[in-house]
Amino acid sequence: MEMEPAIRARGLRRAFGDLRAVDGIDLDVPRGTIFAILGPNGAGKTTLLRILATLTRADAGEARVMGHDLAHEPDKVRAAIAMTGQFASLDEDLTGRENLVMLARLWGFGWRAARQRAAELLAAFDLSDAARKQVKDYSGGMRRRLDIAASLIVTPGVLFLDEPTTGLDPSARAGVWRLIRGLAAEGVTILLTTQYLEEADQLASRIAVIDHGRKIAEGTSRELKAQTGSGVLHVTPLDPGNRAIALGILGETAQADPEGARLSVPVADDTEAAAHLARLAEAGIRLAEFSLGAPSLDEVFFALTGKEAA
Amino acid sequence: MSAPLPQGPRPAPPSPASTSLTFAWRAVLKFKHVPEQLFDLVMTPIMFTLLFTFIFGGALAGSSTAYLQWFIPGILVQTTVFNTVYSGMGLSTDLSKGLFDRFRSLPIWSLAPFAGLMVGDMLRHTIAGAIILGIGLALGYRPEAGLPGILASFALLLAIGFGWGWIFIVLGLVVRTPMTVMTLGFAVLFPVTFASNIMVDPATMPGWLQAFVAVNPVSLMTTALRALMAGTAGWGEIGRALLAPAILTALLAPLVLWLYRRR
Ligand SMILES: Nc1ncnc2c1ncn2[C@@H]1O[C@H](COP(=O)(O)OP(=O)(O)O)[C@@H](O)[C@H]1O
Numbered sequence: 001m002e003m004e005p006a007i008r009a010r011g012l013r014r015a016f017g018d019l020r021a022v023d024g025i026d027l028d029v030p031r032g033t034i035f036a037i038l039g040p041n042g043a044g045k046t047t048l049l050r051i052l053a054t055l056t057r058a059d060a061g062e063a064r065v066m067g068h069d070l071a072h073e074p075d076k077v078r079a080a081i082a083m084t085g086q087f088a089s090l091d092e093d094l095t096g097r098e099n100l101v102m103l104a105r106l107w108g109f110g111w112r113a114a115r116q117r118a119a120e121l122l123a124a125f126d127l128s129d130a131a132r133k134q135v136k137d138y139s140g141g142m143r144r145r146l147d148i149a150a151s152l153i154v155t156p157g158v159l160f161l162d163e164p165t166t167g168l169d170p171s172a173r174a175g176v177w178r179l180i181r182g183l184a185a186e187g188v189t190i191l192l193t194t195q196y197l198e199e200a201d202q203l204a205s206r207i208a209v210i211d212h213g214r215k216i217a218e219g220t221s222r223e224l225k226a227q228t229g230s231g232v233l234h235v236t237p238l239d240p241g242n243r244a245i246a247l248g249i250l251g252e253t254a255q256a257d258p259e260g261a262r263l264s265v266p267v268a269d270d271t272e273a274a275a276h277l278a279r280l281a282e283a284g285i286r287l288a289e290f291s292l293g294a295p296s297l298d299e300v301f302f303a304l305t306g307k308e309a310a
Numbered sequence: 311m312s313a314p315l316p317q318g319p320r321p322a323p324p325s326p327a328s329t330s331l332t333f334a335w336r337a338v339l340k341f342k343h344v345p346e347q348l349f350d351l352v353m354t355p356i357m358f359t360l361l362f363t364f365i366f367g368g369a370l371a372g373s374s375t376a377y378l379q380w381f382i383p384g385i386l387v388q389t390t391v392f393n394t395v396y397s398g399m400g401l402s403t404d405l406s407k408g409l410f411d412r413f414r415s416l417p418i419w420s421l422a423p424f425a426g427l428m429v430g431d432m433l434r435h436t437i438a439g440a441i442i443l444g445i446g447l448a449l450g451y452r453p454e455a456g457l458p459g460i461l462a463s464f465a466l467l468l469a470i471g472f473g474w475g476w477i478f479i480v481l482g483l484v485v486r487t488p489m490t491v492m493t494l495g496f497a498v499l500f501p502v503t504f505a506s507n508i509m510v511d512p513a514t515m516p517g518w519l520q521a522f523v524a525v526n527p528v529s530l531m532t533t534a535l536r537a538l539m540a541g542t543a544g545w546g547e548i549g550r551a552l553l554a555p556a557i558l559t560a561l562l563a564p565l566v567l568w569l570y571r572r573r
């Protein structure tokens with residue numbers, strides 16, 4: 001049997017009035033992989049995901065999800081997907097348990113099986129203690145967990161996650177990352193959006209970078225880093241008067257932090273970072289501080305487009 | 311977090327009836343968790359009943375008791391019509407919070423969430439109606455047709471609520487904020503309920519207003535309800551009362567479906 005990719009989209013477009021939210025996007029997401037859509041606020045990530053999840057209609061273009069055409073077989077697509085949106089799609093007045101029982105019923109479970117499935121999910125997501133609390137009393141992290149649990153009533157072919165960790169604290173974020181990896185290991189295809197390069201890098205085997213509704217780059221994390229530098233060297237000259245000279249030494253890809261005294265330059269690897277530091281030392285520029293970090297989204301955008309992220 | 315995926319096979323897809331029943335269950339749960347909403351539903355009609363009966367009743371009908379006979383069927387219609395606003399507000403809330411996105415991404419009969427809303431509405435109309443009627447009976451209201459009259463009246467009230475409910479489901483679908491739905495709703499409902507025969511006999515109104523009151527659907531519904539409570543109702547009265555709800559359903563149900571699918 002020929003295995004079609006989990007998602008194949010061609011030329012998807014959607015405008016809101018004059019604003020082209022999604023402006024001609026092609027996408028191929030192989031089955032069983034984690035695919036990240038990386039872009040700043042307003043790039044069109046949510047609109048793209050909503051189109052693929054049958055929630056928003058495309059003005060043009062076509063897509064197949066798990067082998068079903070989006071426009072002609074929306075119900076088959078819906079049976080094959082689950083989506084956890086950017087904002088919780090839960091009934092705030094109901095308890096966590098009631099939310100899950102309701103959704104299990106809507107997937108076709110009988111009452112008893114629905115209660116059983118709800119209990120399993122509550123236990124798996126560490127929500128058993130809060131099962132009988134109304135969702136409006138949940139913390140942000142609990143809400144996000146319940147919202148993801150609500151997408152796993154049955155095993156989805158494709159799971160859409162729209163900014164799954166935005167607003168979460170680091171430990172909750174690590175929990176969601178573990179969960180996403182676990183689901184992918186079980187064969188669930190995951191299409192997630194994020195504003196953090198580090199998140200895409202940590203989780204996804206392929207990353208599409210989008211801006212103003214267009215895809216501006218796509219590849220593995222390694223391929224993207226080859227274009228953008230795998231990291232960024234930050235240096236702060238001890239004497240602020242030396243900033244201009246240091247900037248010259250670091251080369252034309254270097255940027256000066258508009259407020260602080262810090263200078264940043266994308267580097268391919270640690271050797272290149274060490275070479276920069278050595279040249280600064282040779283020129284007699286003492287440093288108050290230096291560090292090597294992953295490039296921020298802004299820096300990726302700068303490297304890819306030569307301009308700041310919108 | 312461990313093993314969140316289900317072990318067994320997927321269940322067969324549910325029938326539209328079972329799906330609607332699940333949404334109805336949700337509506338019932340909301341009553342359980344948010345009983346305060348009943349307070350909103352009956353506060354205004356109770357105040358109206360007390361105010362009109364004891365302050366204006368004597369002047370309008372000779373005595374408070376006589377006025378109750380006139381007013382209770384009318385306030386029941388007004389309560390039902392006003393309460394249809396709440397389902398529109400609830401819908402607008404659900405839509406603004408993304409809950410309907412979850413429903414719309416499920417492989418279920420697309421009208422089922424609305425069937426559930428309707429069940430919630432019917433429940434709301436029945437409970438609010440029962441409270442108002444109970445207060446009326448306590449104050450001395452006596453429907454001549456007794457229990458059968460009451461039951462027939464409530465059936466008519468539910469049909470009225472069902473028909474008018476579509477207006478606010480449409481508003482709930484197109485207006486972004488629940489508060490705007492409420493403001494728009496009352497802006498329409500206040501004039502049509504006051505320029506009717508609910509509170510006073512229109513005989514003393516100016517001619518142009520009488521002409522409006524005579525064809526106002528709220529008046530037709532109130533006339534039919536009075537007749538049902540009195541045991542004098544004919545099919546003509548009932549038919550005229552059902553005209554507006556039937557037209558509203560025929561026009562707006564397809565519009566709701568179209569608006570919902572178009573988003
Ligand atoms: N329903 C809508 N009506 C009008 N404009 C919209 C709507 N949804 C999104 N937009 C606009 O489309 C652009 C892309 O939005 P979105 O897809 O939410 O981006 P992202 O998720 O990447 O932040 C934004 O400028 C946003 O304001």
Ligand SMILES: [Mg+2]
Pocket residue numbers: 045046047086162
């Ligand atoms: Mg978004």
